[in-house]
Amino acid sequence: MKRAGFDNIWLPVALLLPQLMIIAIFFYWPAGWALQSSFYLQDPFGFGSTFVGGENYTSLVGNDQYKRVAGFTIIYSVLVTFFSLAIALLLAVKADKVIRGAKTYRTLLMWVYAIAPPVAGFMGILFFDQSTGPLTKFFQMFGWDFKLGVDYNATATAMVIVAVWKQIPVNFIFFLSGLQSIPRSVREATMIDNRSATGRFWQVTFPLLAPTAFFLLIINITYALFDTFGIIDALMKGEPGNNPMTLVYKVYLDGFRGNDLGGSSAQSVILMVLVLLLTVFQFRLVERRIHYT
């Protein structure tokens, strides 16, 4: 096969340039600034600043609140990722089997995708309202005095539920198209080999879905870590108080609400490193076990 290539080096460079510039301007440049200001404590107006070395980092290590936020972020991400993937997979498998009214059913399941995270958060506020919220009443039926914004666990539960609800449609769409791309012949062959539907699912369907699932796993972890910001912000109603929050939200609070630029920069540098490690881990360890057809 003839190897395709460019005769001139400048053409590919010119074609790549817009993308590279976007990355440089919107990622490398601010990231560099964040790295630099994480070693300083500076007056927000820009008049005074002191070089403090690693103090912004060391003060985070000893801070109980930072540890608590980090702990919550892990639990929150695991719960949101797990439930939004599991529920979406279940719905997709069931939707795949529906023949009559399939389109309506699928459209209804995808609908929530169109809702922006802050809007989802505001709907959460209505559903979990302390006195009139239907979900508040639902939890109270089980004897849980559910109070959004008062009780830490109640607020955390609300954040997980809204975030999962918002993410299910995305996962559903991908899982459904993944299921539908499994060849009919393969399905029919397994029907002969295995009579148990559950067995067929785990032995044949799920491995064939693995590339989709892996892609969604990455997307969902990123979603839980970063994109749920709007939901958390809305459910907090502007006052962090004793509410749970994620690491990204704390970067925002300290930087944009508290005007502590150095401390906030140090936190975002830590987050950048975490995301880097997570990505390496995912591609080195998890992806090796996945077979693309």
Place this chain on the structure above:
Amino acid sequence: MTNLTFCATAAAVAFSATAAFAETEITWWHAMGGQLGETVNKLAEDFNASQDEYKITPVYKGSYEETLTTGIAAFRAGEQPNVMQVFDAGAATVIGAKGATIPVQDLLANNGVDFDINDYIAGVRYFYADSDGKMIGMPFNSSTPILYYNVDALEAAGVTPPKTWEEFQATTAPALKDAGYIALSQSHLPWIFTENFMSRHNLPFATNNNGYDGTDTQILVNNDAIKAHFTAVSEWKDDGLFEWYGTGWGDNAKPFEEGKVAMWLGSSGSFGGLLQKDLPFEFSATELPYWEAVTAEPTQTFIGGAALFAMSGQSDEENKATAEFFRFLTAPETQYFWHQETGYVPITEAAYEVAKKDGHYDRYPAAEVGVNQLQDKAGDNTKGYRMGFYVQIRDIMNREYGRILTGETDVETAFKTIEEEANELLARFAKTQG
């Protein structure tokens, strides 16, 4: 013909451009939403109509925190407004950044506007001043925490509004509970039960003269009086005498407006809003209660709300316009209008006199409570406080208080945590000024 029209239009454009140029335009970034925002717009319209040399344009920038952050970002980009509204907790940040603002006292003096700090109401005078007593920010919407009560509820329970927390605990609250009410809620634990707990009892809130005299300040929040107060508050909560509905302001005001809670600690600035809501019961207000065990003679409280700062880096003409706007704003009539519409206190004694003479307090006795409280006996610790990163310190207080009230921590540990984290932030703030 077409050519002629074009020339005429061009001439007209040029003419109107010069006409507009003669009018100095200034901008004012503020955080007053809703009804308050409309009153702010009215103030600006009135100022613009009162003369034809200057024109002010108010721009709403979101919450207090958002306005401060946007203002800082704009300053760093050289795009700052002429006037910026900064709230109480942001005062240390903006006053600490020497060169970011023109002290209002200098601005007025340089532009021939008479200024005497003693014209201002006692509790308002030094809150936005520097350690030498020079006024840096012009107090704008000033309020102080007062106790609102449901007159019908108190009558049903056969009690009068409490003067002291001892009276509340022994008499008022149990009677209200028997009458079927939750006795009390409050809307801002750091402001009402911490900062103003200190001023009401004349207790020092921070070293360095409450933080005015330097940046190597330590917070003095971990003291027995306030710990006893929070121990009492959480006992009241356990006994069903007090309820906490989260950190949000409105969440705690709502049960009072619905008539479930009989008394609510809010801002004197909430008065206008409550009046407009047309509550299904009669309400009134009284001064913030105090502990007799701590002090026999309660002192005046701090103001909350926000001040207007004249940002530096503007032309002399624009600074002159800002000074003229401040002259208009502090005029007794303007202050009285603002006081009537919103419930924020009039900031000058002259304005207070106008309101009194007009019979405003005969019509609405509750409107005078805040003004009176700001004119109670002064003490060494009542002029204000100045602490850096105070927005975060308040957030730490809110977090720990919430944890106390939900049983996640105890009073002793919570105050130790607040003290440690606040002092660490104060030390960090000192370095930002270096």
